[in-house]
Amino acid sequence: MMRKIFFCCALLMVAAPLAKSQRTPDYDSVVVPQNRIDARDLGYPPIDVIPDGESAITALAVAPNGNLYGATSGKRSHLFVLNPRHGYVQPLGFIPGATAVTNALAVSDWGDVYIGSAPAGHLLKYTPQREDEQPLRVKEPCEVTDLGPAVRGESIQTLAIDRRAGVIYGLTFPNAHFFKFTLTTGTSADLGVVARRAPEGEKFETTKMVSRMLVLDLKGNVYASGEDGFLFKFDNEKQALEKLPVQAPSIPGREPWTRVDTFLLDPSGLIFGGTSDGYLFRFDPESMMVSNLGKPLLEYRITGLVRASNGKLFGVGGDEDDMARLFSYDPQTATYQIFGFVDVNRRPYYSWQAYVVHAMAVGLDDTIYIGESERISKLYLFYPY
């Protein structure tokens, strides 16, 4: 009996610090499970990091060798790489002349990284050179080759690459030009526009509605969304841009302000997308059918969407004023799972929540990379299994 009293008293003495070891426990029920997510600083703090105000991650792309490349936007844009073998972010330098790189990173079959820059609208090429042996570059420029402007007078909004054909496709801002850049010849061709006018709106709403990403189907055709949310197709065989008779889903009447935020190609040939109103949809390029799969979240926007090797889609939703949340969609069962806020708590070492996310990518090992896009930003790693 005394032994029990002794044990209980001893337990009470030590229990208080342990019971309060972290933040309020109920908060953990509204964030991504903490054993499945981690975060990385963009460099080696406190000195060799991409500076605050320049660290918003707005583009991520995985190279054929599995390295993750990322680009930031802000006062200056920076390029960085994460080699999964090492697990840390290595800044590669600021991108000369660029303040924004938005979903405009494309990696070729042989590992060259193509960057679509804003505001100048130049295509830049970065060739990795023994990155493991290079120092972190934060204050130094990234060594890139300037391939010239894609479309004169326009900045580059997004890029996609056909690795087999060696062709890069892109959309420009502000005038929604669809262009093609051939890697072997180094020439760019303006193939038309996907939005001729800004939608009717308030006087301060002057932006033409085009998709924030492009996607290629299995045949090398390229898709975008444009005016009134219509899908556009660049036909690889005909080498022509055409407006399709289908639109991204929206509430009737909201079509003019609808754009596709994210696209991804499923190995089945189906294309999935997320819209600016936060709908997930499926598009069958063969039957030309768009199926609205509903809204996983209360928020607007699906700013990142990737596919894990088990077929599940993972996405992030929320706009600039929100607190971003991670969700998944299982096409097999047509069900959503909402994980919660994108947050990492590793006290006493670090603790940070990403409120705004603008980029996602999936690694060769199914690690899902989530790019925070704020004045101070981190790269998150989510492990889907």
Add this chain to the structure above:
Amino acid sequence: MNRRPAGRRIAVVLILAGLCLAMPPCASCAEKIIALDYRIFPGLAEMDGNWAALTVAHDGKVYAGLACHGCDGHLVMYDPALDRVSDLGNLTRLAGEASLRIGPQSKIHAKFGEGPDGRIYFGTHAGLWFNYARVGTKEGYPGAHWMAYDPKTGKVEDFGIGPRYGGINTGAYDPKFNRIYGLTHPRGHFVYYDVASRKAVDKGRINNFDSICRTLGIDDEGNVYGNFGAGQIYKYDPRTDEIIELPLHIPIQPKGVSLGRDYNKSETHWRTVVWDSQEKKFYGVDESASLLFSFDPHAGQYGEVKPLGQLCVEGMNDRRDIPYATLTLALGRDRKLYYAPPAKEFDYAGSSGIGVSHLIVYDLEGGRTEDRGEMRLADGRRVIGLNSADTAPDGTIYFVGAIEVRDAPGEQNESAGKIGNVPYRLALVIYRPKPR
């Protein structure tokens, strides 16, 4: 061998040790009591908290923001010349949102500032966050309003919503550039409202939601200072409109897993700073151990920080359960710093138990710290905890916080809730230092 007596002795020792840990600190200081004057806020007994929102204007009038979780906060004013407390308005109604039945304007959570035009500038804040499940929703909190109260007309001008869906958790007003500055909750943005140009500006993320620095300090040149990380100082320069991280840190006390309210926080910052216009430097306390420091922003290239000691209840200095610091630092006209730490972790109804605030005084000229004892009202009621302070032109130190409620002559037994099992309400607590 009979082990029973030994086991019993061990259990008794353990129980006594536990009781010792639970005992209030400074048993000897319990003999020292300092009696204070006070004024309640009539008709506003429901108001359940106050953080930082207290400013004395040049004419001696005292402005306070009273908070109400789940309901509307109020702006109040005490006129010492008339010895009268006035309710200047319900914040949700002043924001024009009274009929919307959405997240109310529950608080003013930051210091006010008096402008060159005599107006009192501030930003509002939310009360309940529901683990942010309502952020950005129709029924949620719409965002903080920037406002100004004009004592000449008695009217409040609403400048509109600053940060969408976010509250002004921390704030300060700069008369030089005529701006109201703030740090938002929950998204931790550095924002300001430029009164002259009528522009609301958002400079972006500065902190994580759990660690937003609670006080912004403004120097004589209009530069704005805050804290992030492990006590590192940042500076916002209005001339360049840039935020710069300075290679300076305030003293903080690493203490493992905190047993106090700051266990929720992932960073350690200054809790409050005050500007000394005579020496042109700040004095402040850190949040986890009430370490006192000075920060001279004009010394050297980046400024200079000096540790000066600790302002806590005597006997708590090295204890792990030292309470989270309060926002009650005030610089008296007598060149003394006044500070009111609690004896137990204090957060109004969220307090860990009932205790009595102490009045700690630090003499800037002598460098000495004195615990003047427990703060009580003239009738013996406890001043349980305080969370704002300011100094009047005549040297009076005003605080706002929680006083014990008992049946008292002339007062109804109204309370905002309980701390421990003791009813409390908010009051303006008044200390008149003796002249030197």
